[in-house]
Amino acid sequence: MAQLDYYRPKTLEEALALLDEGREQAVPVAGATDVWVNLRAKKIVPRALVSLRAVAGLAGLRQDGASLSLGATTPHWVVEDSAWMAEHLPALHRACSAVGSRQVRNVGTVGGNLCNAAPSADSAVPLLLYDARCVLRSSLGAREVAVADFFLAPGKNALRPGELLTEIRVPLPAPRTFAGYWKHTRRKAMELPLLGVGALVTLAADGDTVVGARIALGVAGPVPLRIAKAEAVLEGRKLTVEAVREAAEIAAQEAQVRDSWRGKAWYRREMIRVLIPRVLTEAGALNG
Ligand SMILES: Cc1cc2nc3c(=O)[nH]c(=O)nc-3n(C[C@H](O)[C@H](O)[C@H](O)COP(=O)(O)OP(=O)(O)OC[C@H]3O[C@@H](n4cnc5c(N)ncnc54)[C@H](O)[C@@H]3O)c2cc1C
Secondary structure: OOOOEEEOOOOHHHHHHHHHHHHHHEEEEOOOOOHHHHHHOOOOOOOEEEEOOOOOOOOOEEEEOOEEEEEOOOEHHHHHOOHHHHHHOHHHHHHHHOOOOHHHHHHOEHHHHHHHOOOOOOOHHHHHHOOOEEEEEEOOEEEEEEHHHHEEEOOEEOOOOOOEEEEEEEEOOOOOEEEEEEEEOOOOOOOOOOEEEEEEEEEOOOOOEEEEEEEEEEOOOOOOEEOHHHHHHHOOOEOOHHHHHHHHHHHHHHOOOOOEOOEOHHHHHHHHHHHHHHHHHHOOOOOO
């Protein structure tokens, strides 16, 4: 077996230097819940693993003015156990609480979930809804990329060699914003979603005119995606069951769903029609 070195740096600078040194042969690892599976399946054959778990300042939730700063190595359980998250960013709270099992959520991180770039990544859909941004750092400096531009293809993200995701910035929603996420699985057990559905609306002071709408889907294309055409149907209109059904119909048509062993394309489309109204009803925006 080829040698595999393991590093556990304590600072970001050290971690970035190790990645530079190892070039593309060094792989960063946070909770290792995806990395380990890929190592075992020989989908990746790195020369070195650079653990981010001991790197100071990379984990935790911090309110930073009008946004939340979510450290990349924050495990899902931290979001799940936060009453503040449940109140202020309920769709993300719901998604992180639905990842795998409590054991997986104990070690699996939100940053790892994004960087793994699976079309089924649970946390991706709410982060799209909330218009979150990824902070990426390398030894050359920092840059920001919208979550909407972070996913390039299944398993491919916008990170350049030597770059780490250090933080996810989530703008806090405006008053009268309602948002939710529904992870649709074949059975009530530890499962990746066969479809992830997120919806968010912001209402005007009159309490029923939509001034902002976002619809995002997981497992409905090669990457988690927003459906702008469906959002446009809701904006400026009264939030009625009919308007939401219309938006859901457009989302179902626009989704790039396909057949897989978890579910057929026609079934995924049908569930998009069903789940968008359900998410907005559960979120308290719509009297279904
Ligand atoms: C049994 C089981 C059940 C699961 N169920 C679900 C589920 O229901 N929903 C779901 O969405 N996922 C699920 N997963 C997948 C996985 O747990 C999540 O994607 C998790 O959030 C990955 O986080 P991690 O910290 O373990 O990532 P790791 O495995 O450490 O890393 C994943 C990838 O991201 C890279 N990476 C990690 N952190 C960074 C960083 N800060 N900067 C740059 N690159 C980085 C790594 O190099 C690697 O390519 C499951 C996995 C298992 C094993």
